[in-house]
Amino acid sequence: MSELSGKARDLDVADELGKVRAQFVLDDVVYLDGNSLGALPAHVPGRVEDIVRRQWGALRIRSWDESGWWSAPERIGDRIAPLVGAAAGQIVVGDSTSVNVFKAVVAAVRMARLEDTGRDEVVVDATTFPTDGYIAESAARLTGCTLRPVTPAEVPGVLGPRTAAVLLNHVDYRTGRLHDLPSLTAAIHEAGAYAVWDLCHSAGALPVGLDEYGVDLAVGCTYKYLNGGPGSPAYLYVRRELQDRFDSPLPGWNSHAEPFGMRTDYEPAPGAARGRVGTPDILSMLALEAALEVWDGVPIEAVRAKSLALTDFFLECVAAYVPEGRVESVTPVAHEERGSQIALRCADSGDVMERLIGRGVVGDFRRPDVLRFGFTPLYVGFADVERAARVLAEVLVP
Amino acid sequence: MSELSGKARDLDVADELGKVRAQFVLDDVVYLDGNSLGALPAHVPGRVEDIVRRQWGALRIRSWDESGWWSAPERIGDRIAPLVGAAAGQIVVGDSTSVNVFKAVVAAVRMARLEDTGRDEVVVDATTFPTDGYIAESAARLTGCTLRPVTPAEVPGVLGPRTAAVLLNHVDYRTGRLHDLPSLTAAIHEAGAYAVWDLCHSAGALPVGLDEYGVDLAVGCTYKYLNGGPGSPAYLYVRRELQDRFDSPLPGWNSHAEPFGMRTDYEPAPGAARGRVGTPDILSMLALEAALEVWDGVPIEAVRAKSLALTDFFLECVAAYVPEGRVESVTPVAHEERGSQIALRCADSGDVMERLIGRGVVGDFRRPDVLRFGFTPLYVGFADVERAARVLAEVLVP
Structure with missing residues (x-):
């Protein structure tokens, strides 16, 4: 040896x-691609079978209440919360990361303009996973902003009275570089702008400290270090003090204060549910919920x-x-x-x-x-x- | 008797x-709520188990190619296409209905303005499922349009040179009224506007004729008459001749012409894939694909x-x-x-x-x-x- x-x-x-490993389905391969698709927790197939056969097949429509389908987005959000340093009630699960980036950046621009209508720039990490740049550009276009793509190191230098929102990746998908979330967030706040962090490559791998560092909004996927399964739903964090100002560009019926009131006027729900859009994809979502049990303890x-x-x-x-x-x-x-x-x-x-x-x-x-x-x-x-x-x-x- | x-x-x-019934899991209940959540096709649990255990658990990341995960949104779209009267290559599956309504209405407004920048009204069915109204209002707000909520009967009377897009439900969720898609679509086109139809309550229950009647864009869910499972992904139809003009407000990396090129500039994919956004939720999506097999023949x-x-x-x-x-x-x-x-x-x-x-x-x-x-x-x-x-x-x- x-x-x-x-x-x-x-x-x-x-x-x-070391003992956690036994909870996963692994073989003689050395699997170093969990930052693309996490391995399968061994108890998930049995849980999915129950969700399909009993909850869908036998209980059918009753499962929206009886199996907790309706409340799953907030319940699973609360399960993710401690992993990213968030108190309960601030994270909602659903949609893809890209869709959540859109919600977060548009909402951040709108928050910034509540205080100062002259803010018209969205700063984005030019070196990051491309979807963030594409979506930030769309959000900027639809809100009448200009997109400023810069490297994270250049961010402090470009912040100013015109900055509305800044979208950054916590860990770069290619190089693995961890950016300084506390100091960048502080710099963004000092400029009067709102910070949106993409946690795809950090959540589940390192402490994030969303609440501690006053991050405004954050998004992340759940199929990498959180092992939620292929394309499992993403999540959106909105800091509690900002929830009443979260003005979603995707105000679907699931985000309504009274979703079954079938009212023609839109009244946003309080709390994390305001980040919901349409009907949650229950199979993927509950598979994720099961997968998160490996984090117990x-x-x-x-x-x-x-x-x-x-x-x-x-x-x-x-x-x-x-x-x-x-x-x-x-x-x-x-x-x-x-x-x-x-x-x-x-x-x-x-x-x-x-x-x-x-x-x-x-x-x-x-x-x-x-x-x-x-x-x-x-x-x-x-x-x-x-x-x-x-x-x-x-x-x-x- | x-x-x-x-x-x-x-x-x-x-x-x-009558013989199709045996393909579903049913009990002694008379289930007349399939327009909310379709019953479970009996072969779906076994297929889901294979997706979870073999495709995710054993093949892991290789399944994006080997199990056809990457191409699922277009492949399943082509499976839905004949049910709604569409030729292949025009439907993509993914996201919720609400998110697809947003893509479709924003894109329709943008198409209308390519020909006439003065079009600034979005007409919406005021009597329909509320999410369509909420999302249409957001799309109107973000594109600088005014929302005009009217009943479907009033639509022909309000169309004019300012109309950009019209969002209608094919079947009303509450009354079950079937609206006249051919004549309403023709009236919308006569006014120079674009027609977006929501097929949630018609797809799988009656012929829709998307291609035949020249519908521009359409969306629908898959968990009602298509029996895809709770919250299974929705779909987006973009008429072939309009695909090159489909300018998505959600241009995620999955809609890029070269999604793995990781390019910082956005170049939209040709065809139906342009309607994609982020990583597809594979478990829900492939459960839907399995469920659609009951339509064979x-x-x-x-x-x-x-x-x-x-x-x-x-x-x-x-x-x-x-x-x-x-x-x-x-x-x-x-x-x-x-x-x-x-x-x-x-x-x-x-x-x-x-x-x-x-x-x-x-x-x-x-x-x-x-x-x-x-x-x-x-x-x-x-x-x-x-x-x-x-x-x-x-x-x-x-």
């Missing part, structure tokens, strides 16, 4: 989250500690196994700037990822030249990390 | 769709014929069993004005519906005073209809 595989064994033995701080240990150890193994200069990490070394992934740049990365997958190490390829490895602390162990780096070295030297 | 129960038996014997014309026979027979039984004047049908008698439901008004309808449900006849109550009975021709038989009317008469005379 090599020195590093011995170290991996010791780290796995000491890992307080798992502190997000322990997840963060293990995540950093995993990515540190991966970098250590890569440095030991891979010839120097063959790959270059584009993920920051500093812990305070790192999410839960390592992105390695190499010339032939598309081919390299194919070979890796063929050898049982699953990450993904992100254009133009990035090998992306996501480390889900709930089910990835240190032996996985050592094996991934070892196989990477082997496929890099064919 | 009474005369009407004998007639019911004869009608069931002669029913060419079922012509929508046969469904319509049986639907009218069912509602006719229900009215006949109600007239025979219920004391005159105790209930009043608000559903039109004329076939060309009737959807697939009968709405009966009576003074104490909330209580009456509770008693009916307690006696195994499930319809629903719609405020303020309507007993709503939906007849899904795929699984409701004539004996069900006779029993429902008989039990209704019994609970009305306590």
